[in-house]
Amino acid sequence: xxxxxxxxxxxxxxxxxxxxxxxxxxxxxxxxxxxxxxxxxxxxxxxxxxxxxxxxxxxxxxxxxxxxxxxxxxxxxxxxxxxxxxxxxxxxxxxxxxxxxxxxxxxxxxxxxxxxxxxxxxxxxxxxxxxxxxxxxxxxxxxxxxxxxxxxxxxxxxxxxxxxxxxxxxxxxxxxxxxxxxxxxxxxxxxxxxxxxxxxxxxxxxxxxxxxxxxxxxxxxxxxxxxxxxxxxxxxxxxxxxxxxxxxxxxxxxxxxxxxxxxxxxxxxxxxxxxxxxxxxxxxxxxxxxxxxxxxxxxxxxxxxxxxxxxxxxxxxxxxxxxxxxxxxxxxxxxxxxxxxxxxxxxxxxxxxxxxxxxxxxxxxxxxxxxxxxxxxxxxxxxxxxxxxxxxxxxxxxxxxxxxxxxxxxxxxxxxxxxxxxxxxxxxxxxxxxxxxxxxxxxxxxxxxxxxxxxxxxxxxxxxxxxxxxxxxxxxxxxxxxxxxxxxxxxxxxxxxxxxxxxx
Numbered sequence: 340x341x342x343x344x345x346x347x348x349x350x351x352x353x354x355x356x357x358x359x360x361x362x363x364x365x366x367x368x369x370x371x372x373x374x375x376x377x378x379x380x381x382x383x384x385x386x387x388x389x390x391x392x393x394x395x396x397x398x399x400x401x402x403x404x405x406x407x408x409x410x411x412x413x414x415x416x417x418x419x420x421x422x423x424x425x426x427x428x429x430x431x432x433x434x435x436x437x438x439x440x441x442x443x444x445x446x447x448x449x450x451x452x453x454x455x456x457x458x459x460x461x462x463x464x465x466x467x468x469x470x471x472x473x474x475x476x477x478x479x480x481x482x483x484x485x486x487x488x489x490x491x492x493x494x495x496x497x498x499x500x501x502x503x504x505x506x507x508x509x510x511x512x513x514x515x516x517x518x519x520x521x522x523x524x525x526x527x528x529x530x531x532x533x534x535x536x537x538x539x540x541x542x543x544x545x546x547x548x549x550x551x552x553x554x555x556x557x558x559x560x561x562x563x564x565x566x567x568x569x570x571x572x573x574x575x576x577x578x579x580x581x582x583x584x585x586x587x588x589x590x591x592x593x594x595x596x597x598x599x600x601x602x603x604x605x606x607x608x609x610x611x612x613x614x615x616x617x618x619x620x621x622x623x624x625x626x627x628x629x630x631x632x633x634x635x636x637x638x639x640x641x642x643x644x645x646x647x648x649x650x651x652x653x654x655x656x657x658x659x660x661x662x663x664x665x666x667x668x669x670x671x672x673x674x675x676x677x678x679x680x681x682x683x684x685x686x687x688x689x690x691x692x693x694x695x696x697x698x699x700x701x702x703x704x705x706x707x708x709x710x711x712x713x714x715x716x717x718x719x720x721x722x723x724x725x726x727x728x729x730x731x732x733x734x735x736x737x738x739x740x741x742x743x744x745x746x747x748x749x750x751x752x753x754x755x756x757x758x759x760x761x762x763x764x765x766x767x768x769x770x771x772x773x774x775x776x777x778x779x780x781x782x783x784x785x786x787x788x789x790x791x792x793x794x795x796x797x798x799x800x801x802x803x804x805x806x807x808x809x810x811x812x813x814x815x816x817x818x819x820x821x822x823x824x825x826x827x828x829x830x831x832x833x834x835x836x837x838x839x840x841x842x843x
Contacts (some may be wrong), residue, residue: 364734
C-alpha cells in the first residue's frame, strides 16, 4: 500500500487535534461569528455529526490526492464548501450551524433534553428507534430523482448498500425512505500475528480464550459486546454445515444474531463475565494504542478503526492484521436523517438539508471524507470512477511488485463481483489487512448481519445484563468472601430463629 495515503491521513488527524484545541479558546468569537452569518443567510440548517467525522480542509499542497482523473485537495472545510456550492447551484445563501456528539446515546439525550437539529448522523440502531418513534421526516421524491445531476447520493450510492436499505424495514417502511447512508463497515478482530494465529482470531470464542489471558480488549458498549457474545455461544450452530447450507441462511443468521430470549441473554451474561475476567480491559478508543504498544494481542474492532490501527502500526514497522469471525460479523451504518422537530415542515430547510447530503456524496468530497475519517463511504460512484480509482490509489501494488493477488470488489461498486473492471491487484501481504478492512470480501459479507432495533422490554433486559457485567463480576469475588457471606447468612438465620423462640 502507498505510504503517501498514511502520511496525509496522519497530518489530517494532527490538524483536527490542533483545531479542536483552538476552538476551545475561541468559542465566544466563534458563536458570535456564526450568529452574524446566520443573520445574512436565506436558510439556516442545524447539523449534528460525530466528532472528527467530516473533512476540515486546510490541506498542504503536498497532501494532494493525485488521481489520473484529476487532483483532489481540501483547501477549506467541507461546511464552508457546501455553503458556497449551495449558493452557486441554487442562488440561495445557506448557513450551517454545525455541532458534534460523542456517542449515539449522547445525541439521543441531547434530543430528549430539547436540543433541536434539522439533520443528524446517528448509527443504524438509533435510526431504527427514531423511525419507530415517528421522529423523522421522509426524504423527498425529488431527492431520489436520478435525472437531476445534483442528486449525487441517489446517483452514486452503492447498489449493495441500496439493496440493504430498501429491504430493511421498520413498521413496514424501508430504511431508504428516511435514511441516506454516510459510512459503513463490519466488526472483527484486529490482532498481532506474532502472538495470535489467523485461525484463533477468526472466532468470537477467542474473547474468553484463557491462552490470551489479559491480552484482549473488548468494546465498552452493550450492542457490540452482545453481538460478539451471541456469535461465541452459538458458534457450533452458526458454523454447522446444515445451518450454512440452508436456503434461508441470511434470514436465519439475522434471527439468531438478534436473539433476545431470556435464555440467550443469560448465556451472554455468563460469557461476558468470563470474557471480562479474561480481558485486559473494556475500551472505546484505547484499544488501538494498546495493540501498537504491545500491551494486548487482539482487540474487538470496527473495520474503519482497524484501517487506522493497521496504518499507524505500519508506520512503526509493527504488523497487525484484521480477521472476520467465521460465525458472523455485524454490518453497521452511520446515516443522515432529518428530524421533525427541526424541519417542522419548512420546505427551504428540507431542501438545504437534502442538498447537504448530496454535496458530501459528490465523489471528490466522498474521497476527502474517507481520507479524513478513515471509514468507507456508502457511495461507490457508479459511472463516476473516481472512488474506485481512489481505492486503487490507496491499495494497488506497484508495477514492479511480484507477490500480488487479485481482489474483486465489484459487489460493492456495481453489484457484480465477477466484474473484471473492479478488481484491485494488491500486494499479497496487504489483501487481508487494510484493503480487507476497507472493502471486506464478498465471502465475509455473506456472513454479515445487522443488529435490529429491540423493543423496550428487550432493551431493558439487555441493559440490566450489561450492568451486571460492567459493575459486578461474580468471578472476581474470592472464595473466602463467599464463605464469609454464607457464614453471615447462616448466623443471621440462627439469630432470627432464636428471636422467634424468645418471642413465643
